[in-house]
Amino acid sequence: MTSPVELIKSRLDIVKVAQSLGIEAATYKKNICCPLHDDSTPSFRFYEGADGGSFVCFSHCDLSRKHGNDMFALVMAINGVDFKGALAYLASLSGVELSRKKKSPADEALGLAQYFFRKNLPESGVEEYLASRGFCAAVIEKFGIGYAPPGSRLARYGHQQIEGLLEVGLVREMDGHGVSDLLRRRLTIPIHDRHGGLAGFAGRLFGDPSHGDRKYMNSPESRLFKKGDLLYNMHRCRRGQTLIVTEGYLDVMALDQVGFHNSVCTMGTALTESHISSLVEFSDDLVFMFDGDKAGKRAAWAAATHLICHTDKPISFRFALLDSVDPHEYLSTHSPADMEALLDAAPPLSDFITREIEALSDCHGDRPEDLMRLLSRFEDFINRAPSGIFRDILADRVASITKAxxxxxxxxxxxxxxxxxxxxxxxxxxxxxxxxxxxxxxxxxxxxxxxxxxxxxxx
Known part of the structure; x- marks a missing residue:
């Protein structure tokens, strides 16, 4: 019997796997700079093979020695995961179903739903719509975009797994009138946990809205889907590299399409302490890229209230606020080089806080009563920071800015x-x-x- 590993290797090519990991230069034709270490002279090469191919680093860097030289080793090294994580990633990429000792009804229902949504994509018009917004077919495929049709067709299609569908909330009981689909007439976006397991879906309205329809709808809270913990696309990101935190799913997809593969977003909620804990454990250089409108600024300040509690860690928190557009819209009129420059110039947390305090101070004038109230508000904020140089310097800045x-x-x-x-x-x-x-x-x-x-x- 063919094992899942053998089946995956028979379906995938290591160069294609490398490209899915963001190694744009991957090819069989020539040496490239090793993606596993700081390599100024091309010393890395891919080789074809019946088992999916292999790679060699002629500099014998530590990561290549540690994991081996097949596609599993490449995923483990680039994504910073163990073999189980690499297996989940490659199984998803190849369409290989991993057998489990005991697969729960919820897991089976989520897999069935993803198959159903993908099955309905070709005739939905979603691909044409996304193409009109600048997305290529490869990105639509990579992110598993699907379509939830009108009516209760998922409930009928998955009637043999209705208990699982009810458990994950993709169908709902209708007070004695049978069951109804949660997501209807929506572009569907599969949401995975950090290990690559399917946790639920986001549904973006597609077509003319009915009265009261929300633009986005997520799977309800369940054992698998917890909005306060999940970060979209985290399972594809590489550990130890700059990580971009955005506000939307399409922002993540747009960034990925132009080469910025390390980006995540929340499930339409403000960043929680659980999100921040996951982020700081994953990367020591975090760039928060929010819209430059009022809502984006509120989201950025809410993030800062969590981040300031972590300023005793050797982590760079930076903010790149766009001018009344989101990253997807920005990339429709700017080049990847412009985005790179924007990320490089993103100011640190301390400068972001100082700028916000200056703006509020300017709005409050010079009356002592107003300044004291303002300073009291910022004193509470600053005291969230652990004792140390960051808090000391920030306190001095606040006192100076508020003239108090x-x-x-x-x-x-x-x-x-x-x-x-x-x-x-x-x-x-x-x-x-x-x-x-x-x-x-x-x-x-x-x-x-x-x-x-x-x-x-x-x-």
């Missing part, structure tokens, strides 16, 4: 029962010209507070 130099912003607290330690701190303060009498101590705590002019004051 006398306002005391807490910067550092030390707790100790060691009176010798407290005495040493007092002596250190004195060595910098501060009068030790301004330091407030008790049996267990010594607290420093510093205003915008750099003066230590009483706790």
């Amino acid at each position: 130099h006398a306002r005391r912003i807490p910067l550092l607290e030390l707790s100790s029962r060691d009176q010798a330690f407290i005495a040493a701190i007092e002596e250190l303060a004195s060595s910098f010209g501060y009068d030790s009498s301004v330091l407030s101590t008790d049996k267990s705590r010594i607290t420093f507070k510093c205003d915008g002019a750099g003066q230590i004051s009483e706790s």
Whole structure:
């Protein structure tokens, strides 16, 4: 019996796999720069073979030695996944169904639904619509776009798996009137978890809307589909590289089409702490690319309130706000080089926060009462940051921008029962010209507070 690995290798070609991973130069014809290490001289080559082909790095870099040299090794090295993750990725790419010891009704229902939506795509007009918006057939195929037809055709098609369809919410019971499809007349976008498992769908309205129809509709919350945890396209992204965070599915697809393969978005919700935790674990260079309109700015500020809690980590948080367009619209009138320049110039979190504070300060004028209220609001925001240099410098910036130099912003607290330690701190303060009498101590705590002019004051 042919194993899934053998079947995958018989269906796929390693160069095609490499191209799906973003290695645009992949070819059998010549050496290319190794995608697995910093390679200035082309030292990497693909070779054809009956088992799907292989690769060789003549520099013998660590990653190529670690994983081997077939298409599974390539996926493991590029995507930073284990063999199971590579198997899931290649099975999805090749259409090979992976057998499981115990496949749940929910998993079977999701697979059936994806097959049904894809089956209905050719006659729907969705491909022509996406082509008119600049998407090529390869991207439509790669992202598994489908179509949910009108009526309750999924419920009828999947009647033998109706319990699973009900569990994942793709069909609903109608108060004694049978069952009805959740997604109707919608372009469908499959959503995967970070390991490549199908978790649910997003449906974008296609055709004339009925009264009250929402533009986007997601699978309902379930054991597999949790909007607060899932990030669209995360399973295709490479670990350790710059990761772009956008607001929409089509933004991710548009970026991927022009070579920016490391991008994700949420399920139409604001970023959660769970999302941020996944992002900072995945990459140390995150670029948040939001629309430049009011909604985009609100989303960016909401993200900043989560990100500031992680400023003690060696991670770059950057913001690239577009001018009243989304990344998909931007790329319709700009080149990939323009996008690259925009990403390179994206300011860090501290500059984004400073700019927002400056804009709000300008709107509030110079009245002390308004400035104090504004500063109080930002004090709460800044105190979300862990103690350290980032919070110290940001506090100084806020005090300077709001012209409230006398306002005391807490910067550092030390707790100790060691009176010798407290005495040493007092002596250190004195060595910098501060009068030790301004330091407030008790049996267990010594607290420093510093205003915008750099003066230590009483706790």
